Amino acid sequence: MSSAELSQVVVNGLLLTGILALVAVGFSLVWGIMNIVNLAHGAMIVLGAYLTFGLHQWKGVDPFLSIPISMAALFLLGYGIQRLLINQVIRAPLLATFLLTFGLEILIINLLNYFFKADLRSVTTGYSGSGFTIGPARVPYIRLAALGISFLLVLALGAFLRRSKTGRAIRATGMDIDAARLTGVKVAKIYAITFAIGAAMAGAAGSLLSLSVPFDPTFGGSYTQRAFVICVLGGLGNVVNVIIGATIFAFVEVFVGARLPALSQAMTFAMLVLLLIWRPQGIAGKSV
Amino acid sequence: MNRRRVVTWALLALGLAALVLLPRFVTSYKLLTYTRLLLLALMAQGWNFIGGYTGYASFGNVAYFGIGAYTTGLLMIGKWHVPFFPSLFAGAALCAILAALLGLPILRLKGHYFAIATLGVAEASRQIADTWDSVTAGSTGIDLPLKTEGEFFYYTALALVVGGIAVTALLVRSKVGYAWVAIREDQDAARMLGIATTRYKTLAYSLSAAFSALAGGVTAYQNIHVTPTDFFKLDYTLQSIIAVVIGGTGTVLGPLIGAGIYQLLSTYVWTKFIELHPTVLGILIIFFVVFLPRGLVPLFRATRRTVQTGRGFHWRDLFANIRAHRVT
Numbered sequence: 001m002s003s004a005e006l007s008q009v010v011v012n013g014l015l016l017t018g019i020l021a022l023v024a025v026g027f028s029l030v031w032g033i034m035n036i037v038n039l040a041h042g043a044m045i046v047l048g049a050y051l052t053f054g055l056h057q058w059k060g061v062d063p064f065l066s067i068p069i070s071m072a073a074l075f076l077l078g079y080g081i082q083r084l085l086i087n088q089v090i091r092a093p094l095l096a097t098f099l100l101t102f103g104l105e106i107l108i109i110n111l112l113n114y115f116f117k118a119d120l121r122s123v124t125t126g127y128s129g130s131g132f133t134i135g136p137a138r139v140p141y142i143r144l145a146a147l148g149i150s151f152l153l154v155l156a157l158g159a160f161l162r163r164s165k166t167g168r169a170i171r172a173t174g175m176d177i178d179a180a181r182l183t184g185v186k187v188a189k190i191y192a193i194t195f196a197i198g199a200a201m202a203g204a205a206g207s208l209l210s211l212s213v214p215f216d217p218t219f220g221g222s223y224t225q226r227a228f229v230i231c232v233l234g235g236l237g238n239v240v241n242v243i244i245g246a247t248i249f250a251f252v253e254v255f256v257g258a259r260l261p262a263l264s265q266a267m268t269f270a271m272l273v274l275l276l277i278w279r280p281q282g283i284a285g286k287s288v
Numbered sequence: 289m290n291r292r293r294v295v296t297w298a299l300l301a302l303g304l305a306a307l308v309l310l311p312r313f314v315t316s317y318k319l320l321t322y323t324r325l326l327l328l329a330l331m332a333q334g335w336n337f338i339g340g341y342t343g344y345a346s347f348g349n350v351a352y353f354g355i356g357a358y359t360t361g362l363l364m365i366g367k368w369h370v371p372f373f374p375s376l377f378a379g380a381a382l383c384a385i386l387a388a389l390l391g392l393p394i395l396r397l398k399g400h401y402f403a404i405a406t407l408g409v410a411e412a413s414r415q416i417a418d419t420w421d422s423v424t425a426g427s428t429g430i431d432l433p434l435k436t437e438g439e440f441f442y443y444t445a446l447a448l449v450v451g452g453i454a455v456t457a458l459l460v461r462s463k464v465g466y467a468w469v470a471i472r473e474d475q476d477a478a479r480m481l482g483i484a485t486t487r488y489k490t491l492a493y494s495l496s497a498a499f500s501a502l503a504g505g506v507t508a509y510q511n512i513h514v515t516p517t518d519f520f521k522l523d524y525t526l527q528s529i530i531a532v533v534i535g536g537t538g539t540v541l542g543p544l545i546g547a548g549i550y551q552l553l554s555t556y557v558w559t560k561f562i563e564l565h566p567t568v569l570g571i572l573i574i575f576f577v578v579f580l581p582r583g584l585v586p587l588f589r590a591t592r593r594t595v596q597t598g599r600g601f602h603w604r605d606l607f608a609n610i611r612a613h614r615v616t
Contacts, residue, residue, distance in 0.1 A: 037400040089578055092613040094399050095345045096577050099533065102526070103573030110566035177615075188616050225411075228404050269408030276401050277393045 004136035005258070011137040013254040018147035019208055020230060021246035025154050025239055026201030027227035029161075032236035033174035033194045034090065039101040040081075041227055042220025043108035044074055044199050048206020049215050050116060056123050063123050063211050064145065070203040078199025082192040090191070105220075112217035122214040146208040153204055157197070158239035170194050229272050307446055311439050319438045323510070325551035326445035327503045331524065332531035332543035333452040334499025339529065340537035341465065342492040343472030344395065347525055348406030349500045351413040352383040354519040356501025357508035358417060358424060359383075361432045364509075376505040380498040387497030391490045398475075407522075414520035429515030432508060441510045448502055449544060455495075457540045468492055469538070500528075530569075533576050536585030545584060579606045 027041045051070040055061040061069075081104065089096050131140035161167040172180040173190045181187055205223075209215065226249065234245025249268075256267050311319055331353065338346050359379035363370040370378070394405040417424045424430065435441075459465050467488040470478035479485050508514045527550065528543075535546025550572075557568045580587065590605065 031400075037403075085574065085578065088610045088614045089581070090613065090615050092577075092581060092609070093343075095339070096581055096613070098345060098400070098403060099529070099573055100577045103570045103577065105570075106566050106573070107570035110564065110570065114563055114567070191615060225404075225407075232401070232404075269412050273394065273405050273408055276397055276405060 007135060007137040009254050009258050011134070011139060013251040015139070015143045015147050016250035016254060017243075017247045018150035019143075019205065019212075020226060020250050021154050021239075021243050022150035022201060022205040022208065023223050024227040024230040024234075024246055025157060025242045026198030026205075027224070028231045028234075028236055028239075028242050029157070029170075029201075030195055030198040031231060033170055034086075034191055035094075036086065036090070036097045036101065036195075037228065038195075038198065039098065039224055040104040040108060041101075041198070041202055042222070042224035043105045043112075044078070044202035044220070045206040045209065045223050046112060046215065046217060046220040047077070047108060048074060048203035049210035049219070050112060050121075050206075050217075051203070052207040052210045053121050053123050056125075063125060063207065064149075067149070067204050067207045070207045071200040074203030075196045075200040078196035079192045081199075082195035083188070086195065087188050087191055105224075109217045109220070116217065118216055118218075120214045120216050121210075123210045125211075128211070140212070142211050146212065149204075149208060153201065154239050154243065157201065161239075166190075166193060225268075229268060232272060232276060304450065311442055316438045319442055321551065321555050323438065323442045323445050325547055326442070326449050327507055328527055328531055328551055329449050329544040329547035330445065330452055330506075331500050331503040331528040332535070332547050333449070333456060334496040334503070335525075335528045336456070336496075336532050336537065336539075336543050337459075337468070337492040337499075338489075338496040340532050340539070340542070341460065341468040341472065342489055344489065344493070345399075345403045345529075346406045346493070346496065347403045347522075347529075348408070348410035349496060349528060350520055350522060350525040351406075351410040352387060352497040352500035353504035353507075353524050354410075354413055354417060354516070355386065356380060356383050356504035357514050357519045358430070359501070360505035361430050361508050361514050362423070364432055365430065372509060376502060376509075379505045380501040383497040383501035384494040387494045388490050391493040392486075395486065395489045395493060410520060410522065410525065414516050417516040417520065424516070427516060429513055429518075432512050432514065434512060435509060441506060444506055448506070452499060453540060453544065460540065464488060464491065472538070530573055530576075532583075533573075533581070534583050536583030539583070539585045542583055542585050549584070579609060581609050 023045065027038060030036050030038050030041075048070040051073060052063050052066045055066045055069065056063050085104075086097060086100060089100065127141060129140070131138055131142075131144075133139065161171055169180065169185045169190050170193065172183070173185055173187055173194075177187055180190075206220075209223075213219075230242065230245035230249050232245070233248050234241035234243070252271065253268065260267065310322060314322065331349065334352075335346065335349055338344050338349075356376075356379040359382050360372070360375045363375035363378055364372060390409060394402060394409070397405055418427050420426070460468075467478065467483045467485075470481065470483055471485050471488060475485055504519065508519070511518070528547075531546035531550045532543050533546065534549050535542030535544065553572070554565070554569070558565050561568070576583070
């Protein structure tokens with residue numbers, strides 16, 4: 001690898017880290033607090049992407065301004081899903097919530113397919129494609145902005161969980177549901193809020209991704225897998241672990257992608273399986 | 289033999305006779321649907337060993353479906369032109385061994401981790417089939433010898449499913465079945481009782497792989513053309529899981545009943561609203577998980593109890609699962 005190529009790979013890895021952290025943070029929260037592996041997480045990301053696409057295409061809303069809108073929409077959807085569906089069976093064996101979120105994923109993807117067709121979409125603005133260079137490496141403005149916004153949202157979520165009353169209630173519920181209930185926490189509502197926040201983060205990630213990657217309704221599945229691997233790499237528990245996991249994953253993906261593009265997914269999974277065998281609790285995480 | 293067992297056996301014999309005579313009464317196109325139903329049942333039986341009885345939610349059984357299909361196909365068109373049945377069983381044996389080797393590391397994982405690791409195995413197998421050009425011909429795929437007798441495939445599938453029912457019924461009434469259920473209910477307790485958990489889990493996983501491979505091999509011969517995208521589709525795994533969940537996890541006849549309901553419903557929806565087919569599938573999954581997580585077999589049992597005790601099935605029973613598992 002030449003030094004020019006290497007510096008581009010490093011820059012790409014850094015830019016990817018932010019968006020992947022945002023992709024994984026909601027997934028990690030839902031998994032860590034409620035022990036739900038949300039297979040519909042990717043579908044929610046795609047919903048965010050289509051919201052941005054639709055608002056830009058038909059209402060002329062700037063993609064960056066549509067981020068709060070898609071976060072709010074996904075927050076409401078997530079709240080409803082958790083309150084009406086997942087809360088009803090959350091204490092059933094693992095397979096139940098796994099299958100339930102899978103059913104939701106199929107539902108969302110197919111409905112998107114029905115309304116938007118399976119065409120590959122992308123959001124193109126006046127500033128798409130422009131950027132600047134540091135030495136031999138190119139940095140597109142959009143991806144730099146995505147990096148900034150992603151880190152802002154991830155750190156804001158971390159602060160919210162640590163400092164606010166609701167955030168504390170969420171963490172307390174994740175630690176011990178009965179003790180939390182004894183102190184007056186309304187568990188069903190807190191669960192719904194947790195899932196809603198996870199969905200909102202997915203929505204923001206989708207809006208940002210729509211700016212730099214072409215997408216179709218099935219595009220989310222690979223992001224669910226990435227979020228999972230990131231959570232396993234970093235471990236659950238807090239947003240710093242997510243950032244660590246996302247960093248490792250982004251650099252591995254960029255390096256493998258530059259050398260062996262055909263096997264990138266198989267490599268990711270091989271890495272995952274080896275890691276799980278070696279340390280089922282993740283590299284940085286504590287046992288869950 | 290008491291009266292209930294006589295009735296059970298008579299019903300089973302009647303069902304089997306109906307399945308054997310079926311090809312005389314339906315068109316060859318319809319027969320294709322029924323063959324698919326049986327192959328789905330076969331794969332579901334396989335999933336039932338690991339997912340239903342042992343409680344390990346495998347999401348990667350399609351890996352063995354695909355490997356079974358490729359092994360069968362490659363042996364048939366290779367240098368030696370191995371006949372169909374030896375090729376089919378060679379595929380099953382290969383998958384059983386492969387699953388045992390892979391099972392040693394991944395069966396140590398629990399819950400979500402196991403599920404995703406199996407998903408990874410399936411994805412990795414697809415990519416290997418896609419890139420290993422010298423053997424699998426890459427994404428172009430391979431072509432098997434042409435065979436168009438629909439009845440041949442139907443009866444092959446039927447024989448395998450009946451064999452599967454017999455194997456399941458024998459195993460679950462033996463030490464093996466009790467060990468599986470013990471592992472499902474509490475693995476640590478099972479180990480403390482002296483059950484060699486690793487051995488039984490690996491057996492369940494190998495069996496499920498072999499059943500998937502059989503389904504894959506027959507499907508390959510029937511479809512003629514085998515490609516990585518068609519034969520490593522996640523849909524096959526999911527359909528088999530849904531079939532088991534509909535029929536009743538950890539029951540002998542559940543996979544067949546579930547596959548029957550799923551396939552007939554799916555064909556109906558497919559012909560009526562082709563575009564919304566997966567939506568109906570999604571709603572079906574959600575419905576069963578929320579209202580009937582143990583499938584229809586427990587419902588049949590409830591009906592039988594009604595006959596005996598007079599306490600009927602009530603629609604409120606549908607909410608029993610929610611009452612037991614919701615959070616307030």
